[in-house]
Amino acid sequence: MMALRWRLVALLLLALPVPGLAATPLPGDSVYLLEDAFSDQSGKPFTLAERRGKPQVVAMFYTSCRYVCPLIVDSAKGVEHALSPAEREHLGILLVSLDPMRDDTAQLASVARKRKLDPSRWTLARTEAGTVRRVAALLGVRYRALADGEFNHSSALVLLDSEGRVVARTERLGPVPDPAFLAAVKAALATAGSP
Amino acid sequence: MRRTSALLLCLAPALAGADAGWAPLPGGEFRSVLRYEDTGGVVKVAPFDLQRRPVTNAEYLAFVKRHPQWQRGRAPVVFAEPRYLERWTGPLQPGPLATPAQPVVQVSWFAAQAYCEAQEARLPTWSEWEFAAAADATRADARSDPAWRERILAWYSVPSGRPLPEVGRSPANLHGVQDLHGLVWEWVEDHSAMLVSGDNRDQGDPDQMRFFGAGALSMDDRENYAVLMRVAMLSALEGRDTTRNLGFRCARDPLPTKGKTP
Numbered sequence: 001m002m003a004l005r006w007r008l009v010a011l012l013l014l015a016l017p018v019p020g021l022a023a024t025p026l027p028g029d030s031v032y033l034l035e036d037a038f039s040d041q042s043g044k045p046f047t048l049a050e051r052r053g054k055p056q057v058v059a060m061f062y063t064s065c066r067y068v069c070p071l072i073v074d075s076a077k078g079v080e081h082a083l084s085p086a087e088r089e090h091l092g093i094l095l096v097s098l099d100p101m102r103d104d105t106a107q108l109a110s111v112a113r114k115r116k117l118d119p120s121r122w123t124l125a126r127t128e129a130g131t132v133r134r135v136a137a138l139l140g141v142r143y144r145a146l147a148d149g150e151f152n153h154s155s156a157l158v159l160l161d162s163e164g165r166v167v168a169r170t171e172r173l174g175p176v177p178d179p180a181f182l183a184a185v186k187a188a189l190a191t192a193g194s195p
Numbered sequence: 196m197r198r199t200s201a202l203l204l205c206l207a208p209a210l211a212g213a214d215a216g217w218a219p220l221p222g223g224e225f226r227s228v229l230r231y232e233d234t235g236g237v238v239k240v241a242p243f244d245l246q247r248r249p250v251t252n253a254e255y256l257a258f259v260k261r262h263p264q265w266q267r268g269r270a271p272v273v274f275a276e277p278r279y280l281e282r283w284t285g286p287l288q289p290g291p292l293a294t295p296a297q298p299v300v301q302v303s304w305f306a307a308q309a310y311c312e313a314q315e316a317r318l319p320t321w322s323e324w325e326f327a328a329a330a331d332a333t334r335a336d337a338r339s340d341p342a343w344r345e346r347i348l349a350w351y352s353v354p355s356g357r358p359l360p361e362v363g364r365s366p367a368n369l370h371g372v373q374d375l376h377g378l379v380w381e382w383v384e385d386h387s388a389m390l391v392s393g394d395n396r397d398q399g400d401p402d403q404m405r406f407f408g409a410g411a412l413s414m415d416d417r418e419n420y421a422v423l424m425r426v427a428m429l430s431a432l433e434g435r436d437t438t439r440n441l442g443f444r445c446a447r448d449p450l451p452t453k454g455k456t457p
Binding site for chain 1: 221271
């Protein structure tokens with residue numbers, strides 16, 4: 001009888017959620033609940049939930065964009081450079097293309113190469129058109145395809161915590177990071193990185 | 196699920212004439228109330244099918260039964276705010292405040308999209324919705340008729356506290372579509388893009404974008420308040436938002452014609 005009770009207790013303990021384990025359900029306000037498929041600059045498929053565990057800086061862009069998109073890459077690089085090497089290791093940077101028609105895997109790979117984006121940290125992603133709308137809605141990015149093939153879009157860096165919740169955003173772009181946004185990135189890394 | 200759709204595809208030519216829920220719309224060049232600099236206000240609408248009526252509570256109930264992740268209480272807040280289906284008695288009981296033939300309301304854009312995808316369809320774009328809604332019973336574009344405008348505006352003077360009428364009570368327009376005006380607001384796929392301006396020098400400055408974006412509304416159509424109000428309301432919403440008078444209907448690309456069947 002006693003033994004059975006202990007076995008039950010052991011079972012219950014095993015069933016307790018362990019932070020950071022993929023088995024725990026995502027919080028209801030997590031962007032990672034979007035189950036749609038993406039692929040990265042090497043063509044490897046992934047889902048957002050696989051990015052769980054590390055805070056992410058996320059933005060939307062497209063590779064043929066002349067004005068603002070290079071600035072989006074510069075801005076994310078600015079955040080990256082303002083971090084310590086240890087902090088940098090625990091951050092992911094995800095850029096999702098608004099233009100899946102033209103931004104194929106080769107195009108994304110070419111931009112990653114030209115801009116020297118470290119593949120251990122940077123993901124340039126494409127997905128199907130319906131998913132682009134959904135991601136934009138989750139991140140609060142507004143965009144419209146223009147008649148000449150360009151896009152007009154609001155430009156933001158969005159910070160997701162390690163559970164995929166939006167915790168900060170900035171529309172102040174440039175190589176020198178928005179101080180408030182950088183502070184939020186550091187705070188998210190500190191929370192995620194202290195086991 | 197997959198087998199059902201394959202079966203439906205085989206039956207599609209036979210069903211095409213009898214597919215009562217959908218109206219075929221011819222599309223064409225269309226003068227939109229959204230007069231962006233890059234389009235000059237003329238949009239090309241490809242032929243599309245549109246559901247003749249807004250989605251009802253009964254239809255939405257069937258959907259949440261088959262897709263439990265969209266039941267109230269289960270749909271995550273990131274996709275549907277807490278007021279999602281708030282007036283339903285329970286997650287699977289629409290109840291007296293949401294009768295079977297009334298249009299479903301308090302659904303988020305994400306939920307509406309999921310519903311349409313489950314029907315192998317999608318939400319209409321704003322251009323498609325506007326194209327369909329420009330017609331009256333005899334004309335494809337009745338918008339310049341003051342009487343038509345008056346009729347539509349009259350809806351806005353009906354107090355919103357009243358119970359919603361049932362779908363399908365209004366006369367069909369030229370395309371065989373009902374209830375585009377006078378019943379509920381309807382989600383469109385690109386609702387959040389409508390006030391994004393056509394000048395990409397505005398990029399990166401959201402306030403400026405919103406400011407210039409408002410300029411995308413054509414002053415020529417300033418009497419068409421009903422449509423302008425709809426644009427303003429839809430573009431102010433986030434994808435997770437719901438309201439008591441916002442529903443939806445689905446659109447789809449036309450099914451392949453008989454000749455194409457292998």
